[in-house]
Amino acid sequence: MPEEAESLQEQEAVTRAFGAENRNRLIDRYFAAPGGKAVSRANAWQHVYRLLLWSDPTTGLAHCYESDKSQPGKAWYGRSLAFHDWLCQAFEVEPADLAREIDWLFLRACADLANSVLHKEAQQAEVAARQRAPYRGRDFPEPGDDPEMEQIVREGLAPYFRTEPPVETWLALTRRVRQYLAVQNKRKNLVGEGFEDVLAQTIRRACDLPADEILTRSLLFEIPGFNRAKHGQKENKVDLAIIRPSMRTLVTAKWSVRADREKQFPTEYEEYCNAEAMNQKFNYVFVTNEFDPARLMRACEVLFRNNLMFDYVVHINTEGLRAAYGVQVGRDGSSSWGRVMSHIDSGRLISLERWLSML
Secondary structure, eight states: OOHHHHHHHHHHHHHTTTSHHHHHHHHHHHHHSTTOOOOOTTTHHHHHHHHHOOBOTTTOSBOOSOGGGSSTTSHHHHHHHHHHHHHHHHHTOOGGGGGGGSOHHHHHHHHHHHHHHHHHHHHHHHHHHHHHGGGTTSOOOOTTOOHHHHHHHHHHHGGGOSSOOOHHHHHHHHHHHHHHHHHHHTHHHHTTHHHHHHHHHHHHHHHTOOGGGEEEEEEGGGSTTBOOOOTTSOOOEEEEEEEOSSOEEEEEEESSOOHHHHHHHHHHHHHHHHHBOSOOOEEEEEEEOOOOHHHHHHHHHOEETTEESOSEEEESOHHHHHHHHOTTOOSSSSSHHHHHHHHHHHTSEEEHHHHHHHO
C-alpha cells in the first residue's frame, strides 16, 4: 500500500479511537515495538494483562473484581491486594510501578481519542461561534459549564487558593473532568470486543497460525461447516473462532461474566449445534478473566443434555486466582471457592498457557 494511502487510512482509524480498526492497529504496534514483544504460550497471559488489565482508580490496585466490592475494608480489598502482589512478582516490578506496566491499549486509544477531539474542536470552534453569535451579550452558559462540579471542587480546594481561579480555568477544569469520565465509560467497550481482538492476535502469534484461521465476531454461517440461521431467526455472531484442519473451535470470550450473559450460553450453544452441517465434532470453549468463584464454578459445571457444555473453561492465569483466593480456601467442595480450586487441580479450569499448548 502506498505510504500516502496508508497514512490516510491510519488517520481515519484514529478518528474512531475505540473502534476495531484502531484497536488492531494499536495491538500490532504493541507487538512490533522495539525491545521485543515475542509471544510464546508461556508468556501469552502477560501480554493479555499488559494490554487490557487496568488499575482501579479508587483503590490503586490491579482490577480483578467489581470496584464497589473491592473498596478498603471489604473482603475483596484484601484479595485485590494479594492479586496485585502476585502480579508484581510475576512482572518483577514494585507495587507502586505496576500501573505503568498494564493498560497499554486503553491508554493509547485515549491518546488517539484526545488527538481526534482536539482536531474536531478546532474545526467546530468557528461554526460554534457563528451559532452563538445571535445570543452574544445575553450570558448564555458556555459549553461544558458545570456549576455543580465547580462547587464540589471549590469547596474541597478553596482553603489552598491564594487567588480565585478565573472563570476560564474553572471551565477548562470541568471540561477535562467530564471528558475523563466519558472516556472511562469507554473501557467497557475495550474489554468487550477488545478482549476478543487481543486474544485473536495473541493466539495467532503464540501458536504461529495464519491470520485466516482465526476469526473474530464472524457470523456463524461464515465459519466452515455451519449453516445459516432459519428464515426469520437472528444470525449469531461468534466472539472468536479458530479453524484448523483437525478441529473447529468456537470461543465465547468474556473478560468478566454478567448474570444475563450466563443465561445466554446454553442458548448460543444449542444454536451452534443445530447449525452444524458436517456432522463433525467442534469444540466450544469459554475464555475469561472472571474472578468471582460462583460464576467460574457454574461455567465449569454447566450441563447441556447431560454433558458438560464447555469443552474447556480457560482463565487467563489460574495462578492469579490461587493468589487472590488465598490459603483460606479449602478443598472440601462445600463452597464455590473450594470447588473452583478443585476444578483447577483436576484440570477442568485451565490457564491460557495450557489451552494454547493444546491448540
